[in-house]
Amino acid sequence: MPIIYLDNNATTRLSPTAYAAMQPYLDGLVANPSSLHKAGQAARRAVEHARAQVASLFDSKPAQIIFTSGGTESIHLAVLGTLRRLASAGTLITSAVEHVAGMAVAERAVAEGATFHRLPVDKAGRLIVDDLDEHLKSPPGIVSLIWVNNETGAIHDLEPIATAARAAGFVVHVDAVQAAGKLPLQPVTQWADLISISAHKLHGPQGVGALWMRAGVTIDALQQGGHQERDLRAGTENVPGIVGFGAAADDARTRVKKATSNLKSLRDRLEYAICQACPNAVVVAHDSPRVDNTTTICFEGVPAESLLIGLSERGVFASSGSACSSGSVEPSHVLVAMGLPAGQIEGAIRFSLSRDTTEQEVDMAVVAVTQVVDQLRALMS
Amino acid sequence: MPIIYLDNNATTRLSPTAYAAMQPYLDGLVANPSSLHKAGQAARRAVEHARAQVASLFDSKPAQIIFTSGGTESIHLAVLGTLRRLASAGTLITSAVEHVAGMAVAERAVAEGATFHRLPVDKAGRLIVDDLDEHLKSPPGIVSLIWVNNETGAIHDLEPIATAARAAGFVVHVDAVQAAGKLPLQPVTQWADLISISAHKLHGPQGVGALWMRAGVTIDALQQGGHQERDLRAGTENVPGIVGFGAAADDARTRVKKATSNLKSLRDRLEYAICQACPNAVVVAHDSPRVDNTTTICFEGVPAESLLIGLSERGVFASSGSACSSGSVEPSHVLVAMGLPAGQIEGAIRFSLSRDTTEQEVDMAVVAVTQVVDQLRALMS
Numbered sequence: 001m002p003i004i005y006l007d008n009n010a011t012t013r014l015s016p017t018a019y020a021a022m023q024p025y026l027d028g029l030v031a032n033p034s035s036l037h038k039a040g041q042a043a044r045r046a047v048e049h050a051r052a053q054v055a056s057l058f059d060s061k062p063a064q065i066i067f068t069s070g071g072t073e074s075i076h077l078a079v080l081g082t083l084r085r086l087a088s089a090g091t092l093i094t095s096a097v098e099h100v101a102g103m104a105v106a107e108r109a110v111a112e113g114a115t116f117h118r119l120p121v122d123k124a125g126r127l128i129v130d131d132l133d134e135h136l137k138s139p140p141g142i143v144s145l146i147w148v149n150n151e152t153g154a155i156h157d158l159e160p161i162a163t164a165a166r167a168a169g170f171v172v173h174v175d176a177v178q179a180a181g182k183l184p185l186q187p188v189t190q191w192a193d194l195i196s197i198s199a200h201k202l203h204g205p206q207g208v209g210a211l212w213m214r215a216g217v218t219i220d221a222l223q224q225g226g227h228q229e230r231d232l233r234a235g236t237e238n239v240p241g242i243v244g245f246g247a248a249a250d251d252a253r254t255r256v257k258k259a260t261s262n263l264k265s266l267r268d269r270l271e272y273a274i275c276q277a278c279p280n281a282v283v284v285a286h287d288s289p290r291v292d293n294t295t296t297i298c299f300e301g302v303p304a305e306s307l308l309i310g311l312s313e314r315g316v317f318a319s320s321g322s323a324c325s326s327g328s329v330e331p332s333h334v335l336v337a338m339g340l341p342a343g344q345i346e347g348a349i350r351f352s353l354s355r356d357t358t359e360q361e362v363d364m365a366v367v368a369v370t371q372v373v374d375q376l377r378a379l380m381s
Numbered sequence: 382m383p384i385i386y387l388d389n390n391a392t393t394r395l396s397p398t399a400y401a402a403m404q405p406y407l408d409g410l411v412a413n414p415s416s417l418h419k420a421g422q423a424a425r426r427a428v429e430h431a432r433a434q435v436a437s438l439f440d441s442k443p444a445q446i447i448f449t450s451g452g453t454e455s456i457h458l459a460v461l462g463t464l465r466r467l468a469s470a471g472t473l474i475t476s477a478v479e480h481v482a483g484m485a486v487a488e489r490a491v492a493e494g495a496t497f498h499r500l501p502v503d504k505a506g507r508l509i510v511d512d513l514d515e516h517l518k519s520p521p522g523i524v525s526l527i528w529v530n531n532e533t534g535a536i537h538d539l540e541p542i543a544t545a546a547r548a549a550g551f552v553v554h555v556d557a558v559q560a561a562g563k564l565p566l567q568p569v570t571q572w573a574d575l576i577s578i579s580a581h582k583l584h585g586p587q588g589v590g591a592l593w594m595r596a597g598v599t600i601d602a603l604q605q606g607g608h609q610e611r612d613l614r615a616g617t618e619n620v621p622g623i624v625g626f627g628a629a630a631d632d633a634r635t636r637v638k639k640a641t642s643n644l645k646s647l648r649d650r651l652e653y654a655i656c657q658a659c660p661n662a663v664v665v666a667h668d669s670p671r672v673d674n675t676t677t678i679c680f681e682g683v684p685a686e687s688l689l690i691g692l693s694e695r696g697v698f699a700s701s702g703s704a705c706s707s708g709s710v711e712p713s714h715v716l717v718a719m720g721l722p723a724g725q726i727e728g729a730i731r732f733s734l735s736r737d738t739t740e741q742e743v744d745m746a747v748v749a750v751t752q753v754v755d756q757l758r759a760l761m762s
Contacts, residue, residue, distance in 0.1 A: 003410070005420065010413035011617060019407050026400050026407075029384065030587070032391035035700055036686065037693035039386065069450035069588065072606045072616035084492075101606030101615060108605065111465075200617060205407070207450065207588050207619025222603070224489065225453045225482030234482060235453035236392060236581060238588025241622070305417065312418035319416055 021247035050246025071198030081219030090141025153294025204248030310372035431627025452579030462600030471522025534675025585629030691753035
């Protein structure tokens, strides 16, 4: 049975290019980059080469990249590292539709004394900024917002928020984990101070991420010890992982510049065919700008878990909400924040395509979705 | 020129067995283990299989293993995670010879309100516990001690300290990063609550570590978001890294049970020959129990950095102090704490062997060391 992988927002396939770059660092001696000897220096050069490659995704300097163990760590480093740097307790402003890591880090920030505000969203998933000016009167701290929502693919219009926040003395962090590899990141560097990305969302390896830092921005380290990453992230570098990240970033930089119209047309084809075939299917955040690869579709009255398992049996792999919380039974906080009816939320499925997705796969997925939805609706009626 | 790698305490070579185990998880689709579909479940099974393998290093249950990004993170999770769990500010007791991660985490603990005590050491590197009972009268918190010192290889007699600490209501964390793969860990589980280890110190991949937890011990997560690792460490799992760790741990478990007399005899051969050939060479912590693979030798009056570079030119790779701080010019805090004269500390070189080290390599290393020491002494006299 062919496998149709439509869960690329959860994780992407490691690209052959990235794996090929990693192989010499997995097969044979790879020293600790902090060691003075030649083997250590070779490992150091590999890390610095990868740093330049990841920096090129941002059109920025290598020194602006801090390697971490992934997106969740980058988000924590940005938010807590900024707040701890302040002389007195500051303010954290996020939104109701952050990734679970961005939601959860607020708990810790509050425990450490931060004032906390959360921007709501409308039915299309757009941030509501009516109270922003009021929030920005709190003692400055950090505004931390997701750029591309991992569940809906909605692209938030962050620039005006960032401009107001920075004018009010706030640091601006952008969670670009789902944007990297899909949208050019250079424009964001014009108005953000910190940007989080993750390798495994752009066909790099799992277990490695980065934090881009505007020159001059200072944060506290969360992990201390060795002097790695300019004293901002202690611990022996994951050399093969970092090398793979570099290669994947290099690849992504080239591809992002090309038109992604093919991906969008595949996604639209999927949405259109499913909505034609399945009565009451609703595309979430349809009225918001979205990245080309993502669609979340609600099948009201069909339990998402049963639908996902039925699809999996047919070789079609999708998700409900974010993978990080799909082990739990809580409804998606993103869809709840958007005010979707409970019946729609319970039947919400995310399909996330990649550059590897084909038209044939989309068509086969539509057939499988239609069959499983029909079966489940028949069972439940 | 043959390469003689004697820097295994900095990082070990990834074993072919571990790499072979990782390959299927690097070459092809590896889903997010949190995804419900079959590919996600396959990734989940791979992680859980590796968890059982790592648990077997401790002769314990898989549920007692929390995967992290490495030793530094494990140490932070143990210390800060325990202290944050307390209803009111607690006490942290460490020693003057912790790894730099164990030294630095104390800064953060103090910033979060902890009372802090540090046990000194004697000239042989043994912990001085004269004040321990007094320190244990502070509000309970955590005693966090390194078992095998990364610079000297000294094995600390932690059991009596742990027993007293636990009787006083303290949690006991053991930094076993340099012990894992060299000493059996099961005995430590009898008197420790938390144990940190790292994959890349036992021929596993860089970028992955673990925290062993006694059943019933509770800590706070440092990284929050997804429900990974029983809510104790959010973030998409590094599936290939974890799989490689599992294979390396399985291998280490088997090897640790065999006699390591060959490694010890190679290390002793190296020490003896160097001390015969180099006047004034002094073996550090010679009077302490030590692991078989490590020796730090002081060449008084010879700058360690010049010696390391000279050795590197001859293909012999060693370290001064720990790799994590070798980029810095500060003298080793471990050797300072042991009260070694400054002249000896400046000329201290660590040779750390592995199961791959051969007698021929040791003999070639001795020749290189003798030549470089003689040259440098001639230059400086």
